[in-house]
Amino acid sequence: MNVKHYSYRVLWSQEDQEYVGLCAEFPALSWLDEEQAAALEGIVRLVRDVVADMEASGEPIPEPLSQKKFSGKISLRTTxxxxxxxxxxxxxxxxxxxxxxxxxxxxxxxxxxxxxx
Known part of the structure; x- marks a missing residue:
């Protein structure tokens, strides 16, 4: 699994006064850093470590959104x-x-x- 294929985002956190690195496929994970590039590097490393742990324990690993096939169909309920x-x-x-x-x-x-x- 190439962890660089996951969907990453780096945002400024006003609350923390640092950049926060996030990964859409692992919403419980984040990485704070004073530098934007370091926040991205940190979240990628963290995801790599988590994926390695999941592999070692036999847990299912989320598929990167970039590799999923989408049908283009959305079912919507409304009033x-x-x-x-x-x-x-x-x-x-x-x-x-x-x-x-x-x-x-x-x-x-x-x-x-x-x-x-």
């Missing part, structure tokens, strides 16, 4: 009233409900031009 409002908005914009929701969740909702119509 009948929201469903009706979305269907009405889609009809008014001359697009399918699927296209409207896609535009809304990607931040391109609003007028017809923003919906790609």
């Amino acid at each position: 009948p009233a929201v469903h009706r409002d979305l269907a009405l908005s889609a009809a008014e914009n001359g697009v399918s409900l699927n296209r409207l929701i896609n535009a809304l969740i990607t931040g391109r909702g609003g007028c017809k031009a923003e919906l790609g119509c």
Whole structure:
């Protein structure tokens, strides 16, 4: 397992006054450091150590998100009233409900031009 294939992020922590390194596949892990690059190096090392421990104990190791296959399908439940409002908005914009929701969740909702119509 190449631990560099995991999804890492480094953010400034106002509370800690340091950079915090995070890994999406291991949400319980973090690494604080005064230097941004060192926070990234620290979280990568920590993940490497945790993966080695998991391998040694026979635990399942999370698959990197970068290697997962996604279908592109999302199942969503909502209230009948929201469903009706979305269907009405889609009809008014001359697009399918699927296209409207896609535009809304990607931040391109609003007028017809923003919906790609």
